[in-house]
Amino acid sequence: MYRILVAATLFIATSAANAVAEDAQPSFDCAKASTPIEHAICADVSLSKLDADLAGRYTEALGTGDAEALRAEQRAWAEERANACAILPGADDDVPDFSSTQIDCLKTLYNDRIAAISAAPIRSAGDPARAIDGMWQLADVIEATDKSLIGVGQQGRIIRLxxxxxxxLDGAGCSGPTLEALDQVRARPLDEEETALLAKADAAGGGGTNSAKGAIAGFCLGRLFALYVPSADGSLLVADAGAVYRLQRLAPKP
Incomplete structure (x- = not known):
């Protein structure tokens, strides 16, 4: 009986721990973690929460001053994390083990960085996110790589931005995105995939995205994730890697 009670207790504790771990999602997909730092973050619930918190604070801070300077500062900070906490790269197929000292070091780095970024003022009324924040309803799928996304069955689907x-549209997520005015994005170098995404949005919008007022580019971990182009009728044209579609707002702007 004692063994049964112990086994049951362990099972409940493990299940609870797994549930907490599932709730603590960092700013990236742990299934695609490839670097020692990413593995360390995914292996620790507190670090996962800190990573998500930092991503949100960083996104907000981008709208409060010199965005390019902040991006450069953030890249330098991210690149220095491994050296600062003595985390060395391992073999490509290895998931390294981390000492409590290394994990505590990363937590300190994240808390200090969050404190530094949080000192910046809140985003202004000109925040580009204000154009897309809210609940939206799928009105039309213009094109999609996954043909199952095209059809009457998808219409009316609720999407939160x-x-x-x-x-x-096909379910890929991005926590802590960077949002920028599209006209600013066009002025800087983009790779082939990002350029193709811009071209896809232009084609769907009849070329109007070049001058569309309020058009926004969403970046995830430094790469173009999706484009959002407001229309005169209040709808929102969205282009991502897998689809181009139109949304209608359900809720008023926050």
Whole structure:
């Protein structure tokens, strides 16, 4: 009987721990973690929460001053994390083990960085996220790589867009995205995939995205994730890697 009670207790404790771990999602997909730092974050619930918190604070801070300077500062900070906490790269197929000292070091780095970024003022009324924040309803799918996304069955689907999280029509997510005015994005170098995404949005909008007022580019971990182009009728044209579609707002702007 004692063994049964112990086994049951362990099972409940493990299940609870797993549930907490599932709720603590960092700013990236742990299923695609590839670097020692990413593995360390995914292996620790507190670090996962800190990573998500930092991503949100960083996104907000981008609208309060010199965005390019903040991006450069954030990249330098991210690149220095491994050295600062003595985390060395391992073999490509290894998931490294981390000492409590290394994990505590990362937590300190994250808390200090969150404190530094949080000192910036809140985003102004000109925040580009204000154009997309809220609840939206899928009105029409113009094109999609996954043909199951095209059809009457998808119409009416509810989609939430938020400055702290974006999602594609096929379910890919992005926590802590960076949102920028599209005209500013066009002025800088983009890779082949990002250029193709811009071209896809232009084609769907009849070329109007070049000058569309309020058009927004959403970036995830430094890469173009999706484009959002407001229309005169209040709808929102969205282009992501897998689809181009139109949304109608359900809720008023926050």
């Amino acid at each position: 938020d400055r702290h999280g974006l999602a594609t």
